[in-house]
Amino acid sequence: MSPTGSDLPPLRLRGCREHNLAGFDLELPRGRWIAIGGPSGSGKTSLVFDTIVRESQRRFLGSLSARARHFLGKLGRADLEGVEGLPVTIAVGAGTITRNPRSTVGTLSGLSPLLRLLFARGAEDPGGEPLTLSHFSFNHPLGACAACKGLGVEDFVDPALLVAEPAKSIRAGALRPTLPNGYTVYSQVTLEVMDTICRAHGFDVDTPWRDLSEDQRQVILFGTRALKVPFGKHSLESRLKWEGITARPREEGYYRGLIPVLQETLARNRNPNVLRYVRSVACSACGGSRLERPGREALLAGRTLPALLERPVADLGHDLAVLASDPVGAALRPELTARLERMVRLGLGHLALARESTTLSGGEAQRLRIASQLAGGLSRLAVALDEPTLGLHPGSQAGMKLVLEELRALGNTLxxxxxxxxxxxxxxxxxxxxxxxxxxxxxxxxxxRPPASPLGEVPPPRAAPRSGGGAIQLRGATLHNLREADLEVRLGALTVVLGPSGAGKSSLVFQTLLPALQGEPGGPYRELSGVPPGLRVRALDASPIGRTPRSTPATYTGLLDLLRKRFAKLPAAKEAGLGASAFSHNTKAGRCPSCEGLGFERIGLHLLEDVERPCGACEGQRYAPAVLAVELQGKSVAEVLALRVHDALAFFAEDPPLYALVEALDQLGLGYLTLGQSSTTLSRGEAQRVK
Known part of the structure; x- marks a missing residue:
């Protein structure tokens, strides 16, 4: 029987009501390419991922044993009346791949395991050691470089990256890891104790960093044994005010300095907070190959595995013809070739198999998942894809079309x-x-059937582009595939950087120019000029703006901070003794004590998703009764946060700072969001526009 899927009954959905879906019924043909579109926030993701994918996953989970379900977790039912003809469904989105330093294009595509097998069976070690698969894996103790533990890099804390503004003092924030209260993260001492240390060496925390001698700077960065001091971020006096703990005197010892503490933290965990102050270079022992000597030096047809992994995917076809000459190679070559050709069609031919998954764009990551899915050869599934052309140059769309048609030809529903x-x-x-x-x-x-113009007419181009005034010049960028690339960014104008997938757009802008302007580690370059004094730089990507229900558009944009101050100035607030902190649902001062400001109660159910219901005490309003009793223009703070952005324009019409914030959100097409809507419910596009 042909796997076209045309012989399968249609997928029927009844009463779709997830999020903003209006309860409609929908019948979809199986084994076909189905495109779903509409304005941002219209319900596309709610229909595909939160209804169809979620219900399929719930049914699959329900078919497993109780023990398996216990370990795999809980998944709730999608909000719809009924579904028929639902196939097994997998989701391929931009955020569905593993992103860590040990995950590479080769491991994700399945090409590295095949090449490891090829080398383990046919390569020879110049040192005469018998070779196994493990020798070629940087994730195995036998194959990983002992010096870098298979990461391929050596990290060191760069003192220059710790200094933000030399003209400022330590108290004022000369050092980058300084909190608003003056505490320097990683110092392990309070500002007052830091001042004591400084005075023992002839200066204080109010001396500008640029005025310190080199020896004095070394005290801050590398510590001193001139005196013993109490450790801890908080003084004993402040800790005596805490609830639920018994405050004890702080431990005393010698001040260790920022860099030794950072290095110790780095050795435990390469987390993003520490890596801001770190420069990474290729491991001196393995040259960045990640492998121990046998794995990195073994030869097959005169080639080493690390050298192959550094070559672009598009260039590996010729190498395979030379490598796959024995029976093992002949058996592996068809699968290797098919995977390589598929990646090239998907616009991934520029990637090297050694490239870390953490450096991939969202579009590259999703297309890599598509290639892996095709390699499995599974049929009669439903495959959900979230904007597979995201970041794909128009010239590469023909290849994407062929790959999606190949998926459909296997009988899958797209x-x-x-x-x-x-x-x-x-x-x-x-x-x-x-x-x-x-x-x-x-x-x-x-x-x-799709109409001739499914998304409407294309808007006309701008009649008169902005000329700008002055320009930032970046010269000689060489990260990844950049070859002495130069970039001119005009000030006061919109500069668009474009090119085919893999041309180096993200490498140039987000991984080289942006960190260079922010004074953080990034791609190498020769020269940066034309940067205006005091330039503020912001990166607006599509990552989530919050991962908990406590984060909202109002909290992220700073609107709630302004709103709290407005409420705190009201006579009713002053009479009740309520300060600005009381009007935040994230602080103990004014939040509902029953739900702790969440607005709902979470009830755990065995083997099922937790059930959320409005808090019985505050009825979902998040605040304590005394706070809700204070009204601004006839509305409590909870009622203001419940306003849609578009409706808030009229409410804040006489308050320019607040009006400017909601006007910006409304102009960006977010007028339908409520000010207090949980950030966890926002799409990638909505999150980016809130930023």
Whole structure:
């Protein structure tokens, strides 16, 4: 029987109500390419990932034993009345790959294990040692370089990266890891104790960093044994005010300095907070190959495995013809070739197999997942994809189309959330949601063949581009595949950096220019000029703005900080003794004591997803009664946070700072969001626009 899927019954959904979906029914053909589109916030992700994918995963989990479900976790039911013909569904999104320093393009694509097998069976070690698969794995103790433990880099804390503003004192924030209260993270002592240490060496915490002698700077960075001091971020007096603990005198010892503490922390965990002050260079023992001597020096047809892994995927086809000459190579060559060709069609031919997954863009990561899915050869699944053309140059879309058609030819049903009109026209079936976003969206507008212009007309180009005034010049960038690249960014204008996938756009802008402007470690370059004094730099990507229900657009944008001050100035607040902190649902001063400011109670159920219900004490408003009794223009702080952004324009019309914030959100198409909406419910595009 042909695996086209055309003989399968359709997927029928009844009463879809997840998030803002309006309770519609929908019938989708199986074994077809189905594109789903609509404005941001119209319900595309809610339909595909929060309804279809989630319900499929819940059913799969329910088929396992109780013991297996206990270890795999809990998954709740999607909000819909019924579903028929639901196939096994997998989600391929931009955030669904493993991102850590030990994960590479080779490990994710499945090419590294095949090449390891090829070398283990056919390579020869110049030292005469018998070779096994483990010798070629940097994730195995036998194969990993002993010096770098298979990471391929050596890290060292750079003192220059610790200094933010030399003109400032330690108290004022000369050092980058300084908190607003003056405490220097990693110092392990309070500001007052730090001042005592400084005075023992002839200066104090109010002396500008640039005025300190080299010996005095060494005291801060590397410690001193001139005197013993009490350790701890908080003084005994402040700790006596804490609840639930017994405050004890602090331990005393010699001040260790920032760099030794950072190095000790780095040895335990290469976390992003520490890596801000670290420069990494290729491991001197293995040359960055990650492997011990047998694995990195073994030869197959005159080639080493590390050398192959450093070559672009598009160039490996010729090497395979030379390597795969024995029976083992002949058996592996078809699979290796198929995987390489698929990656090239998906616009991934520029990647080296040794490249870390942490450096991949969202689009590259998702396309790598698509390539891996095809390698499995599974059929009659539903495959959900979230904007597979994200970051893909138009010239590479033909390859994406061929790969998706290959997936469909295996009998799979493709559920593709897409904003590109050309890709939508390639689909067999088009589902449009809208007409607006949030409460104004979630309705089914179209289900059938894609129209000629599924996403409307393309807007005209800007008539007169901004000329700007002055420019930042970056010269000689060489990160990854950049070859002495130069970039000119005009000040006061919009500069667009474009090119095919893998051309080096992210390497140039986000991994070289941005850290250079921020004074942080980044890609190498020869020269940076034209940077205005006091330039403030912000990076706006599509990463989440918060991972807990306590984060909201109001908290992230600073709107809640302004709002709390407005409420604290009201006579009713002053009479009740409520300061600005009381009007934050994230502080103990004013939050509801029952739900601790969450607005809901979470009830744990055995082997099922936790159930959330509105808090019985505050009825979901997050605040204590005394705080809710204070009103601004007839509304409590909870009622203000419940306003939609568009409605908040009128409410803040006479308050310019607050009006400016909600106006910006509204102009960016986020008028349907509520000010207090949990950040965990925002899409990638919504999160980016809030930033």
């Amino acid at each position: 559920l593709v959330v897409e904003h590109d009109p050309d890709m939508v026209r390639n689909a067999d079936h088009w589902v449009a949601l809208g007409p607006g976003a949030g409460s104004e969206g979630g309705r089914l507008l179209h289900a059938g």
